[in-house]
Amino acid sequence: MKKLVMAAAVIGAFAGAAQAQTSVTLYGIADGNVRFDHTNIGTLKSVGSGGESGSRWGLRGSEDLGGGLKANFILEQGFDIGDNASPQGDIGRGSSAGLGGSSTAPHTSSGSRIFSRVATVGLAGAFGEVRFGRGYNPLFLVQATADPFGAGLVGQTSNVYTSNTIRNDNAVYYDTPRFAGFQLSGVYQFGESTTNSTVTQGKRGNDRYGAGATYVNGPLYVGVGYEQIKSNTEAYRQRTGDVAGTWDFGVVKLHAIYWRTRNDNPAATAISLHESAWSAGVTVPFGAWTFLGSFNRVTDHSTANSGINLGTPKANFMSFGTRYSLSKRTILYMSYARFNLKNGPNGNPFVGFSGIGDASNSGLYTGGNLFDATGRNNVNPYSYEFGIRHSF
Numbered sequence: 523m524k525k526l527v528m529a530a531a532v533i534g535a536f537a538g539a540a541q542a543q544t545s546v547t548l549y550g551i552a553d554g555n556v557r558f559d560h561t562n563i564g565t566l567k568s569v570g571s572g573g574e575s576g577s578r579w580g581l582r583g584s585e586d587l588g589g590g591l592k593a594n595f596i597l598e599q600g601f602d603i604g605d606n607a608s609p610q611g612d613i614g615r616g617s618s619a620g621l622g623g624s625s626t627a628p629h630t631s632s633g634s635r636i637f638s639r640v641a642t643v644g645l646a647g648a649f650g651e652v653r654f655g656r657g658y659n660p661l662f663l664v665q666a667t668a669d670p671f672g673a674g675l676v677g678q679t680s681n682v683y684t685s686n687t688i689r690n691d692n693a694v695y696y697d698t699p700r701f702a703g704f705q706l707s708g709v710y711q712f713g714e715s716t717t718n719s720t721v722t723q724g725k726r727g728n729d730r731y732g733a734g735a736t737y738v739n740g741p742l743y744v745g746v747g748y749e750q751i752k753s754n755t756e757a758y759r760q761r762t763g764d765v766a767g768t769w770d771f772g773v774v775k776l777h778a779i780y781w782r783t784r785n786d787n788p789a790a791t792a793i794s795l796h797e798s799a800w801s802a803g804v805t806v807p808f809g810a811w812t813f814l815g816s817f818n819r820v821t822d823h824s825t826a827n828s829g830i831n832l833g834t835p836k837a838n839f840m841s842f843g844t845r846y847s848l849s850k851r852t853i854l855y856m857s858y859a860r861f862n863l864k865n866g867p868n869g870n871p872f873v874g875f876s877g878i879g880d881a882s883n884s885g886l887y888t889g890g891n892l893f894d895a896t897g898r899n900n901v902n903p904y905s906y907e908f909g910i911r912h913s914f
Contacts, residue, residue, distance in 0.1 A: 544586070550579035554603045555855075555909025557676075559878065559886055562901050571603040572882025573909045574674045574845070574855045578639055591647040596657075598640040600882070608638055642695070653695040659687045660707040660734025661764060664745035667736075668766030670777045670803035670814045674881035675857035676905040677841030679801040681878055682820040685762045685783040687749060690730070700738075707734040713752070727754040741770040758786040760795070777803035777816070796823040814857075815842040838862040852912045860904035878905040 555573040559566045571577050580598035587593055601608060637656075644653030665683060666673035673680055680686055690711040698706045713728030732749035744767040751760045762783040769776050778801065785795035803816030822835040843857030859878055 544583070546581060546583040548579070548581060549914065551575050551577055551911060551913045552603055553577045553881070553909060553911040555907045557880075557886075557905065557907040559903070559905045560901070561903055566886040568886045569604045570880070570882070570907060570909070572600070573676070573857070573880045573907050574853070574911045575672075575913075576600050576639065576882045577603045580637075580640070589647075591645060593643070594646055594651070594653070595643040596640050597637040599637050600639045602882070608635070640689070644695070648699065650696060650698040655693065656689055656691050657693065657695055657709075659690055659732055659749065660709060661732050661747035661749045661762060662686055662688045663707075664734050664736065664747035664766050665764050665779055665781065667743060667745060668768050668777050668779050669801070670775070670805045670816055671841070671843060671857070675814075675841075675843050675855065676859040676878050676880045676907055677814060677816065677843045677857040678880065679779055679803065679816055679818055679839075681859065681861075682799040682801065682818045682837070682839050683764075683781045683783075684795065684797055684820075685749075685760060685785075687730070687732075687751075687762075690732075703737050703739040705736050705738075707736075708732070725756070726752055727756055728752065741772075743768045753787070760785040773806070775805040775807075777801070777805065797821065798823065810847045812845040812847075813842070814844065816840075836864050838864075851914065852910065854908075854910055856906070856908050858904070858906040860902060862902050878903060880907065 553572045553575050555570045557568050557570040557573065578598055578600045580596060583595050585593045640657050642653040642655035642657045644651055665680065665686065669679045671678040690709055692714055693709050693711040696708050710731045711729065713726060730749060730751040732747065734745060734747040736743070736745040746765050748763045753759065760783065764779060764781045766779040780800045782798045783795060797820060799818065799820035801816055801818040806813040818839040820837050839859065839861050841857065841859035843855065846854045848854065861878065
C-alpha cells in the first residue's frame with residue numbers, strides 16, 4: 523500500500539512539473555463598427571466587423587522541452603461579429619491569371635476553414651524558430667508594421683498596395699534570433715501542383731517564396747520585404763518588394779513605405795500588372811487619444827493601359843483617423859479615407875484597384891460600385907467608419 527501511495531505521489535509530482543512547463547492561452551478581439559461607403563450608386567450603410575482589427579479568438583501554447591528548446595503552436599479563428607460568418611473562410615483554387623491567391627489553389631475544397639487566420643506549429647530555440655502551416659507573410663508584416671493605421675481601418679495604406687499576400691498556406695517559416703536589432707525571416711509556400719487534376723501545371727506551379735529583413739533600434743524601425751510567385755505552368759512569375767521605416771520622436775511618429783509589384787505574364791490577352799506606390803504618414807499620441815494620417819500615391823505602369831489614356835493611370839489616397847482608449851483593452855475608433863482617381867482608361871485608374879478595405883474588408887463597398895452602365899467611372903470613392911474594439 524505504501525508503495526502505491528509513493529508511486530502516486532511521484533506521478534503527481536511529474537504531472538505537476540509537466541503542467542508547469544506547458545502553457546496555453548485563450549485570447550481574442552471583438553471589433554464592431556458602423557460603416558458608410560460613397561460609391562456610384564450612392565452611400566452604402568452597413569454594420570461591419572473587424573474595422574480596426576479583425577474579430578477573432580485563438581489558442582496560443584508553448585511547451586518547454588529543456589535545453590532552451592520549445593514547442594509552440596497558434597490556432598486562430600476569425601469571425602464576423604455582425605452575422606457570425608467566418609472571414610478568411612473560403613478555400614479558393616487560385617485566379618484565372620494563373621497565380622494563386624493566399625488560399626491553396628490546387629486543393630479541391632471550396633468549403634470553409636477552421637482556424638482560418640493562423641494555424642502553425644513549430645520549434646523555437648537558440649537557432650530561431652521554424653513553423654509549419656498557415657501564417658503571415660514577411661512582405662506584408664514589413665508594410666503593416668510601418669503603416670500608421672496598422673493594416674486596419676479604412677485609412678490603411680494596404681489599399682494602395684496590390685498583390686499584397688497577407689497569409690500563406692502549406693508553408694514553412696523561419697525566423698532568426700534578433701541580433702543587435704537585426705532579424706531575418708523567410709517563407710516557402712508549396713503550390714502542391716501535382717494534386718490538381720484540373721489544371722496543367724509545372725512541377726512547382728503556384729509555389730511562392732518570400733523573405734523579410736528588419737532592424738529595430740530604439741525609436742527606429744526599418745524593414746525590407748520580397749515575394750515571388752510562380753505561375754501554374756511556371757511560364758512567368760510575379761515579383762513584389764517593399765521597403766518601409768518609422769521614427770518615433772515621442773510627440774509624433776513618422777511613417778514611410780515604398781512598394782513595387784510586377785507580373786511578367788507574356789500573354790497578350792492578360793493584364794500585365796506593374797505598379798508602384800508610396801505612403802507617408804504620421805501618428806500623434808495625445809493622452810488617451812491617438813491621431814493618425816497618411817497620404818499615398820499609386821501609379822500603374824502596366825502595358826495593358828499604355829496608349830489608351832491621356833497620361834499614366836494613378837490615384838491619390840488620403841486618410842485620417844483617431845483612436846480613444848477607454849482602457850488598456852477597449853478603444854473607440856473613427857477613420858475616413860478617399861481616393862482621387864486620375865487618367866484611367868474608361869475611368870479605371872489602375873489594374874489592381876478593387877475598393878477601400880479595412881482590417882476585415884467588411885463593408886459593402888466593391889469595385890463594381892464605381893462604374894456606370896458604360897463602364898466609366900464618375901465618382902471619387904470615399905468611406906468612413908465608427909467602431910469599438912475590445913481585446914481579451
